[in-house]
Amino acid sequence: MLSTRFRNRMNKRERGILLVVALSWLVVYPIVMVGAESFREPAGWTLGHLSRFAADSTEWTALWNSLWISAASVVLSAMIGVPLAFIFELLDFPGRKTLGALVALPAVLPPLVGVIAFLFLYGESGFIPRVMVSTFGLSEAPWKLRGAGAILLVHAYSMSVYFYLFTRAGLAKVDGSMVEAAHALGCKGVCTLRRVILPLLRPQLTSAALLVFMTSLGSFSAPYLFGGGFRVMTTQIFASKLNGNLSAAMVETSALAIVALFGLFVFRRARGERSVVAVGKGTSRAPIVINQPLIKWGAAAAGWALAIFLLLPHLTLITVSFVPRGTWTTELFPPVYSLTNYLSLAREAERFRPLFNSLWMATVSTVLVLSIAVWAGRAIVQKKVVLRSTIESLLSVPWAVPGTVLAIAVATLFSVNAPLMGRWVLVGTVVILPLAYVIRNIPVAAGSVVAGFRQLDHSLDEAAGSLGATRWRTLKSITLPLLRPALLAGGALAFATAVGDFVTSIVLYTFETRPVSIEILSVLRQNDVGIAAAYGVILMCVSAAAMAIGTKR
C-alpha cells in the first residue's frame, strides 16, 4: 500500500502538473502556434515570411510607430496623472474628495466607447469644433482628429488615470515621519521630492508606466478609428488578416509579441527588486490645508475645470445618445432629444442581440475565469502544489500579450481539428469569444483571487475539517465567503473588460455572436451616431456598475 505521505506527494505533483498543462494549453500554446505558423507554408518550413517582413519598410514603420506611440503615451500620461495625484493627495481645497473620485472616471469608459466619445466631442463634426467654427466664424473645423496626435490624445486621456491612481495609492502610504526626517536633515522641497518621495514611489510609478506601455502597445480602437494612414502594429496585423495575408499576420503578431515581452522585461528591471517598504509605523501624512483664499478658490476652480474636461466625453456620449437619427445636421447643438435610440435597442431584436451577446459572454467568461483563478489559488496557496512559480508566471502571460496577438493566436489554434494535439475547430462557434475573454482576463482574475487566498488563514480550513466539514462544504461555507472581496474585485474587472472588449472581438466575432463594440462600429459606419452613443452609454453604465460592485466591501 502506498504510504499516505507518498499519496500526498503524488497529489501535489499531479495537481501541479495538471494545472501547468491546462494553463500552458490556454495561454502559451496559442502563442507558440502563431510563432510556428510564422515559419510555415503548405510545403513545409520557411524563412520566407520573415524575410519579406524584414524587407518591407511599412512593417518597420508600423513597429516603430507602435513603440514610440507607447513610449509617448507613458510620458504624457505621467505628465498628467502624477501632478494630479500630488495635488489631490497632498493639498486640501473645497471639493477635493468629490473631484478626486471624478478624476478616475475615464476608467469606466471601455476603449471603443472612449474613442467614439472623443469622436463626438473633438471630431470634425463634434461639439468643440462646431463651437469653434460658430464662435470664430471659421469655414471649417480647426483640426482633424486624425493621426498620431489624435491617438496620443485618447491615450493620454484614458491612461493618465493609471498614473493618477497608482501615485495616489503610493503617496497615501508614504510615512509622514520620513518627510519630517528629511526636513530635519536639511533636505526640503524639491530635495525631499527627489531624494525621498520619488524613490519611495518607484514601484508604483514603474507599475503604472508598464501598464500604460502595454495597454498602448496593444491599443487598437484609437489607431483603428483615428489612425487614417498612420499604421501601428495592431492595425497592421488586422489589415493583413483582413486582406487574407495570413502568413504576414503571423509574423507581425510574433513581432509584436516579442516587443511586448521586451517591454515587460525592461519595465520589470526598472522597477527593481529592492524593497522600498517603509520601516516603522507608517503614519500617513495629512493633506496641507490651503488657507489663502485666492489660492484656495483658484485650486478649487482649476480642479472643477479639470473635472469638467474629464467628464466632457461622458456627457457628450449621453447627450448624443438622445439624438434621433437625421435630426442634427448643421446646428450648434442637437435640436431634438428623445428616447428613440434606447427604445430601438430594447424593442428591435437585431439591435438588442449584441447587448444580450455581450452580457452573456461576459458573464460566462467571468464565471469561468474566476473558477480557474480559484483552482489556481487553492493549488498555489493551500495545496502548495509543485511548480508554483511556473503556474504564477503562466497566469500572468496574457497580460504581456497585446489583445490583437492573443486574438490571432486563439484564432490560429482553434481553426484546425486535431484533438490529439489539443486543437479543435472553435472559430465561428459561440465558444470562441468567451474562451478568448477567459484567456485575456486570467491575469486580472487570478491576481486578485490568488492574493485573496494568501490573506486567508489556512487554519480556518483545518478548523472546518476538524469539525467534520467535507472539502466542498469547507469551500462553500468558509473559503468562498471569505474570498468574496477578492472574487468581486477580480470578477468585476474581468467582466468590465469582457463586456467592453473590442480588440479580440473584431478578430473572432461572427454575425450571430457580435458583441456591442462590433455593433457600435457597424452603426457608426451607417452614420447612426445616436444608436452608437446609446450602446456606448449602456456599456459605460454596465462597466461603472461592475466597478462599483467590485470595490464594495
Place this chain on the structure above:
Amino acid sequence: MSNPFLSLESLTKKFDEHLAVDALSLDVEQGDLLALLGPSGSGKTTTLRLLAGFEFPDSGRVVVEGDDLSRRPPAERKVGMVFQHYALFPHMTVAENVGFGLADLNKTDRDTRVRAVLEQVHMGELAGRPVTALSGGQQQRVAVARALAPQPRVLLLDEPLSNLDPTLRESTRTELRDSLKEIGITSVFVTHEQEEAFALGDQVAVLRNGRLEQVGPAPELYEKPASLFVATFVGRGSVIKGTLLEGDVARINDDVSWKVRTSGALTVGENVNLMVRPESIRFTDGAGLGGTVRHVRYSGARAFFSVETGAGPIEVEASVHAAGAGDTVRLEVDAVHAFPQSDE
C-alpha cells in the same frame, strides 16, 4: 491492565530530511489532560497535527478507544481542535461558529446544543455577536465551545493561552482546566511554557528533537528528571561538573563532595553533570563550596544570587538580605541531580 483511551504508537513523521517526530509512543487515560511540552522545533505541534489528521504519519499509529485513526482525514476522526489563533470563522456569529460542526443535527437540536455549550463556557449571552467583536479571552472560549460542540472523543489544544495577556492567562488557565475536567474529555495540549504545562496537565510529556524525553505528573518531572535536558527545561537549575564517587557522592573539588541523586547508568569515577535548583542550595557559615556573589536579582521577599564558584556559576534563592554583591560566601546543598556528561 485496561487499554489506554488514546495511544500514540511509535509515531514517526519526516518533512523532507528533517525528522520532526521520531518513534513517539504515549498513552493517555480517559479524561486525562496531557501536556506536550518542549522548545520550538521539538515536534510537539507536529504531534498534535498528526493526532488531528492534518498530517499523516510516515509510520506508527494513532489509536483512540482501540480505533486506528492514523489514515483517516480530520473530518472522520471525531477529534476537536482549538487552534493557537483560534481560527474562528470571521464571517460568522458566535452561535454560527459553534454550530458549524453540528451540520448533521436538525435546527432545533443544533440550537439546543449550541446554547448548552456556550453556557458551559459562560458565553451564552453573546451567541448572536460577530466573533470579530469579541475580546481575546472571549474568542478563546468560543474556540473551545466550537471544538466541544460535536462531542469529540479527544480535544486538542494548540498553545491555547498564548494569545492572552499575562493577567488573563492565569484565570483562564484555571477556568479551562475546571471546564475540561467537568466535561471529562480526554485532552492533549501543546505548550512551551513549563508553568502552563504543570498547571493544566495531569501528565506532562517533555519532547526534544521529536523524541520523548520523559512523561509523568509534574512533581515527578521536577523532582526526578530523567535527563539533564528535562532537569534544565523544567524549572531553573545550575549545572556544574563533578566526578562520581562510591555511595552516590559526587566530588566537586578536593574539599567539597555532595550527596547526589543519580539518573541513568553511571559508573564510579565517571565525570558527571550536576544540576542543582536555586531553592535546593543555601548559604552556610560552615564548610561548603566557596564563591563570590556577582549579581543579586530581587524578586519580592526572595532574591536570586548569582554566585561564581570554582566549579562554575551557581544560582541561589534566599531571603533578600542573605548576602550582597561582592560578598564571599559558602554554599551547601539539599538535593543535587547527577547526569552522565554524554547526556548534554
